[in-house]
Amino acid sequence: MEFNDNDLLDIETNIYENIEEYLRLEIINVSSPHFYAELIEDVTNVIHDYWVDCGICTDDDYEEVENIVEHLLDVYLDFSVIPRRSISYHSFIEPLDKNIAEMLDKINALKNLPQPKQKTKEWYEFRYNLITASNIWKALSSPAQRNSLIYDKCKPLNMFQSSTNTESAMHWGIKYEPLTVMWYEHVYQTKLDDFGCIQHPIHKCIGASPDGINTDPTNKALFGRMVEIKNIVNREITGCPKEEYWVQTQVQMETCDLDECDFVETRFKEYENEEQFYLDNDHEHKGVILHFMLKTTNMSVNEISANLSAINSPIYKYMPFDISCNKDAINHWINETKLIYQNEMLLFSTLYWYLDEYSCVLIQRNRAWFQAAAPIIEDTWATILKEREEGYQHRAAKKRAIKVEPIVHVDKIDDSTSQSIRNMPLANSICLVKLNHNAFAEETL
Structure with missing residues (x-):
């Protein structure tokens, strides 16, 4: 296909208009990792079919048209008010022009929001009356996922805490989240603070619990940037946020009125023993975790009963990143830590870990997406409130009868x-x- 300058200008304008129209109509679906591929396919089909009808190209030129659309989409996103779905740290990231004083006021306001104490009755009730950011994707997903969310939020509040399974994938994420925070602070020379569960100032049914917010004003590039952490066990780390995680970060940014979020995925692995740890010279980031349990020897039966959840929960102490990985330095830290907690805790095990893989991508706030999503979230919450009063059992998952073939x-x-x-x-x-x-x-x- 050959075009003169005027033809090229018309082609670019036509493709840009089609991209803009697709974004306007399908913005709610930008949460999908496949959104851009689907956009390119849709616009390519429209342009290619039109050009074939006009005799400009043939069916054999489809791939060339697709390449043109893909290139122009990349150019369009550089100037669009709608940000890219995510940006790799290997790409150039234009730093936001931040007003440090205003950001400091915003962070202090978030810190000073009244919140119930964790694990108390008030805390459970507070969260019961919110759809948290980590679950909101279900309201925007398939009817089955939305049904599941409504059913779970209608069930009576349950404050019972079961014992901790330290071998589960969920617990693995909990165990290594503080270590990922330490790694992030060490690598990017910053400071993260926890802000608890924050209620959206306008959409009161929405709650967000960001893993951290950068609060060091000396690091101007990261100051005020949110961080969301996922510790991966088996899944491949691709650098492309899954749909539910992308939705989670957008809702968190909207709730806290912040414009950026670093989405961090890490895969930590554990050595089988201490010897392997000291023999390994291949991994840059490695260290030690001390697994403690609360002592019960000086507790009465009533005290044990009242603190059963805490007694059954592991307590982890993480070796700081500035401690050298030589045996003397590590043993010194272990002995000092044991001494500090010897009266109330017992060392259960010593874990030796290394960082096997990681990804950090920037997700920017997409106001157009949230504007499309908010009415759906509000409608879902209205259904939850209604069915808490009128009944929700019709949403229970249908149990399939298990057919057992008899042995005669x-x-x-x-x-x-x-x-x-x-x-x-x-x-x-x-x-x-x-x-x-x-x-x-x-x-x-």
Whole structure:
């Protein structure tokens, strides 16, 4: 295909208009990792079919048209008010022009928001009356996911805490989240603070619990940037945020009125023993975790009963990143830490870890997406409130009956020709009785 300058200008304008129209109509779906691929396919089909009809190109030129659309989308996103879905740290990131004083006021306001104490009755009730950012994706997903969210939020509040399974994938994430925070602070020379669960100032049904917010004003590039952490066990780390995580970060930014979020994924692995740890010279980031448990020797039966949740929960102490990974320095830290907590805690195990893989991408606030999502979230919450009063059991997952094929046994009785059948299914069954006619006749005479 060959075009003059005027043709190229018309082509670019036409493609930009189609991209803009697609974004306007489909902005709610930008949460999907496949959004841009679907946009490119849709616009390419429209442009290619039109050009074929006009005799500008043939069916064989589809790939070339697709390349043009892909290139112009990349250019369009550089200037669009709608940000890219995410930006790799390997790409150039234009720093935001931040007013440090205003950002400091905003962070202090978030810190001073009244919040109930964690794990108290008030805390559970507060969260019960919110859809948290980590679950909001369900309201925007399939009918089955939305149904599941409504059902879970309608169920009566349950404050019972079960014991901790330290081998579960969920606990792995909890165990390594503080370490990821320490790694992020060390690598990017910053400071993260926790802000608890924050309620959206306008959409009161929305709550967000960011893993951290950069609060060091000396690091101007990161100051005021939110951080969301995922500690991966088996899933591949691609650098492309999954849909539910992207939605989570957008809702968190909207709730806290912040414009940036670093989405951090890490994969930590553990050495089988101490010897492997000291022999490994390949991993830059590695260290030690001390796993403690609360002592109960000086507790009464009533105290143990009252603190059962804490007693069953592991307590982790993490070796700081500025401690050298030589044996003497590590043993010194271990002994000092044990000494500090010797009265109230018992060292259960020593874990040696290394950072196997990580990804950090920037997600920018997408106001147009939230504007499209907010009415759906509000409608879902209205349904939850309604069905808490009127009934929600119709949303319970339908249990499938498990069909078990019976194993039928046929046994001979003694040496006769008679047989006994066991475990025969009896549904819709009839009973057949064979009568010996001659014996019956003799009996009746």
